[in-house]
Amino acid sequence: MTEARPYDDLxxxxxxxxxxxxxxxGESSHFQVPKDLLPAITRYLHTQPNLRGRLTxxxxxxxxxxxxxxxxxxxxxxxxxxYWVVLSIELxxxxxxxxxxxxxxxxxxxxxxxxxxxFGLIPQGHPDLRRLVRHEHWPKGMHPxxxxxxxxxxxxxxxxxxxxxxxxxxxxFEVPVGPIHAGIIESGHFRFSVAGEPIMQLxxxxxxxHRGVEKLFEQQMLIGAVPLAERVSGDTTVGHSxxxxxxVETLLNLQVPRRARYLRSxxxxxxxxxxxxxxxxxxxxxxxxxxxxxxxxxxxxxxxQLNDRLTGSRFLRDVLRxxxxxxDIENRQLTDLVDELxxxxxxxxxxxxxxxxxxxxxxxxxxxxxxxxxxxxxxxxMGVVGRASGRDCDLRRDRPFAAYDELPVAVxxxxxxxxxxxxxxxxxxxxxxxxxxREILGKIPDGPVANEPSCSPxxxxxxxxxxxxxxxxxxxxxxxxxxxxxxxxxxxxPSFVNWPAIQWAALGNIIPDFxxxxxxxxxxxxxxxx
Amino acid sequence: xxRIIKKSLKIGVVTGQYRRAEKPALPIIQxxxxxxxxxxxxxxxxxxxxxxxxxxxxxxxxxxxxxYDAERFGIHxxxxxxxxxxxxxxxxxxxxxxxxLKDVHKQTPDPKIVIALGDCAIDCGxxxxxxxxxxxxxxxxPVDIRIPGCPPRPAEILEALSELRKPTV
Numbered sequence: 001m002t003e004a005r006p007y008d009d010l011x012x013x014x015x016x017x018x019x020x021x022x023x024x025x026g027e028s029s030h031f032q033v034p035k036d037l038l039p040a041i042t043r044y045l046h047t048q049p050n051l052r053g054r055l056t057x058x059x060x061x062x063x064x065x066x067x068x069x070x071x072x073x074x075x076x077x078x079x080x081x082x083y084w085v086v087l088s089i090e091l092x093x094x095x096x097x098x099x100x101x102x103x104x105x106x107x108x109x110x111x112x113x114x115x116x117x118x119f120g121l122i123p124q125g126h127p128d129l130r131r132l133v134r135h136e137h138w139p140k141g142m143h144p145x146x147x148x149x150x151x152x153x154x155x156x157x158x159x160x161x162x163x164x165x166x167x168x169x170x171x172x173f174e175v176p177v178g179p180i181h182a183g184i185i186e187s188g189h190f191r192f193s194v195a196g197e198p199i200m201q202l203x204x205x206x207x208x209x210h211r212g213v214e215k216l217f218e219q220q221m222l223i224g225a226v227p228l229a230e231r232v233s234g235d236t237t238v239g240h241s242x243x244x245x246x247x248v249e250t251l252l253n254l255q256v257p258r259r260a261r262y263l264r265s266x267x268x269x270x271x272x273x274x275x276x277x278x279x280x281x282x283x284x285x286x287x288x289x290x291x292x293x294x295x296x297x298x299x300x301x302x303x304x305q306l307n308d309r310l311t312g313s314r315f316l317r318d319v320l321r322x323x324x325x326x327x328d329i330e331n332r333q334l335t336d337l338v339d340e341l342x343x344x345x346x347x348x349x350x351x352x353x354x355x356x357x358x359x360x361x362x363x364x365x366x367x368x369x370x371x372x373x374x375x376x377x378x379x380x381x382m383g384v385v386g387r388a389s390g391r392d393c394d395l396r397r398d399r400p401f402a403a404y405d406e407l408p409v410a411v412x413x414x415x416x417x418x419x420x421x422x423x424x425x426x427x428x429x430x431x432x433x434x435x436x437x438r439e440i441l442g443k444i445p446d447g448p449v450a451n452e453p454s455c456s457p458x459x460x461x462x463x464x465x466x467x468x469x470x471x472x473x474x475x476x477x478x479x480x481x482x483x484x485x486x487x488x489x490x491x492x493x494p495s496f497v498n499w500p501a502i503q504w505a506a507l508g509n510i511i512p513d514f515x516x517x518x519x520x521x522x523x524x525x526x527x528x529x530x
Numbered sequence: 531x532x533r534i535i536k537k538s539l540k541i542g543v544v545t546g547q548y549r550r551a552e553k554p555a556l557p558i559i560q561x562x563x564x565x566x567x568x569x570x571x572x573x574x575x576x577x578x579x580x581x582x583x584x585x586x587x588x589x590x591x592x593x594x595x596x597x598y599d600a601e602r603f604g605i606h607x608x609x610x611x612x613x614x615x616x617x618x619x620x621x622x623x624x625x626x627x628x629x630x631l632k633d634v635h636k637q638t639p640d641p642k643i644v645i646a647l648g649d650c651a652i653d654c655g656x657x658x659x660x661x662x663x664x665x666x667x668x669x670x671x672p673v674d675i676r677i678p679g680c681p682p683r684p685a686e687i688l689e690a691l692s693e694l695r696k697p698t699v
Contacts, residue, residue, distance in 0.1 A: 135626045144661055152659040155625050179630050182609035184577045184590045187627060208626045209581040212662035228656055234585025234681065278588075291534050297595030298544050304592070305548065314683065315585050354534050526584045 028084035052079035058111035059490035082398035100126040107380035136160025186525035217489035233527030239469025247465035247478040260324035272470040274303040324450025365420035369517030383472015389417035395468035493527025551685040572604040576614035582621030622654040
């Protein structure tokens with residue numbers, strides 16, 4: 001905390017009109033900002049070389065019925081110290097307009113459109129005010145996250161058509177793909193504008209799978225919403241439930257036993273392991289390298305069967321709870337885990353060596369789908385994709401959670417930002433995960449695995465929690481309501497941030513390479529659409 | 531190239547290395563079996579995701595890995611509904627996917643069967659009554675078979691599919 005002062009003082013000296021609030025959680029500062037100053041302050045935070053604030057999250061909150069106001073909050077992570085700065089503005093009474101920061105900060109684009117759809121607040125000066133979550137057939141005036149909107153309302157339907165950005169000219173044609181794709185993947189729409197072979201423009205049209213997750217959270221109790229968090233994105237079950245549990249534990253002022261924190265790290269690494277193994281295989285498959293795909297699929301299956309044996313769920317469901325974990329892992333099972341790792345590690349090393357020595361595979365992967373560092377920074381890209389584009393960020397090291405304060409993590413970092421770099425990052429992280437699991441098994445202390453919550457939080461208290469899932473940073477903002485309920489829960493899967501970046505990575509590539517690029521990002525549609 | 535072939539030979543056959551599932555949790559009705567009889571011993575499946583959390587998709591993908599290898603039973607994945615005998619639908623049907631699901635059903639040539647995979651597809655699971663969800667799959671298209679689970683294990687999916695195609699005495 002001592003380090004933080006210079007930033008606070010710097011901001012207060014530059015913008016005397018801002019008011020410092022209570023810190024929200026851990027290493028962070030919180031400021032109330034006058035509405036009209038917001039663009040200037042965010043721009044300053046984002047561009048100042050000694051701050052370099054990366055826009056990490058924007059969320060809105062309807063404060064009714066407590067008071068007639070909407071709160072808007074902007075979370076920045078300072079690049080130098082990974083310190084959090086939260087800026088808040090408030091719209092009271094009938095105010096519906098707030099200043100857009102998108103003209104200065106690209107990364108704000110989808111957040112502001114989302115807020116417009118979900119709350120009906122309008123970002124003034126936003127360059128693109130088309131609907132994002134609400135598809136055009138939703139009737140006018142439907143803003144689900146407003147408090148007066150009933151969670152089980154039947155929507156109805158109107159006529160409407162989505163307008164894509166058009167490139168016109170001789171020989172330019174459009175290729176629509178989706179929402180239902182050829183493989184077994186989720187639903188989303190891609191619109192390519194192509195002249196000859198190279199992609200001139202790619203536009204995403206997502207949110208087909210919008211299930212109203214954030215509204216459903218508001219119907220739940222703080223303690224009981226873990227199963228819903230697990231189902232935000234099935235392949236990130238542990239990541240999401242861990243982020244949710246941590247947020248609630250901060251609100252309840254609940255300590256998690258040390259053994260439970262180690263077990264949480266263990267489950268998170270197991271999740272990373274099976275997903276990365278599957279992704280490497282899938283990327284090989286998209287280059288028609290079926291043998292490598294088969295080997296990776298086999299190893300992934302082994303880990304998932306191991307998960308099943310350890311916890312009774314292949315996806316590690318019902319494993320985490322508020323206050324700890326639901327079941328202990330016995331020593332007998334730990335031996336099984338070690339045996340499995342002893343088999344997987346040389347197995348994967350061998351397959352990895354074969355894959356990276358394959359010239360035709362390298363030829364397909366290198367220089368394909370390049371996301372350069374500047375674009376990655378502009379769109380606040382993080383996680384596996386960010387680390388392949390030279391963005392050195394990993395919450396396990398930068399803002400340690402679970403047991404990572406006692407487990408130093410070596411972060412894989414590559415600069416080229418092509419498909420091969422993303423494959424490389426995954427390969428390195430598999431080795432690192434195996435090493436971490438071994439370290440966890442060596443250090444894991446004995447003791448209880450859960451604490452019972454004793455107090456209930458004050459209505460209106462809120463907190464943020466962040467977890468480095470296998471895709472990247474998962475963020476949860478949880479605000480407590482009356483009687484231990486949830487007033488507002490903002491969920492942010494890394495996919496929501498990384499999806500727009502794929503539009504830039506695909507430029508200049510040919511359409512047949514797009515599945516490969518998409519696979520190398522491997523983003524969640526469910527976690528994005530919510 | 532020789533290295534990976536050598537590796538494959540060294541590993542040997544892994545197919546079938548999984549715990550068998552018990553009988554399908556929900557019985558498969560005779561009517562569905564009769565419908566399936568027409569497809570003889572092959573079944574081309576088109577998977578449609580109408581709002582699942584993607585765990586069901588992962589288990590469908592797992593069916594194709596060397597361990598489960600559904601192709602040995604003549605089950606394959608068609609890239610287009612027009613090539614499919616069966617639709618596998620996962621997830622509660624969201625308002626945004628409702629039209630797409632009906633379209634896909636229309637595009638699948640008759641005769642066809644519809645399989646609702648996972649708790650969400652059967653009764654919306656955790657997402658029941660949400661403003662963004664229009665109801666379970668059977669509200670929009672007729673469903674022949676239901677495979678429950680959240681998500682169902684690949685072994686359970688295989689078991690249900692083989693039960694479906696078992697010749698009736």
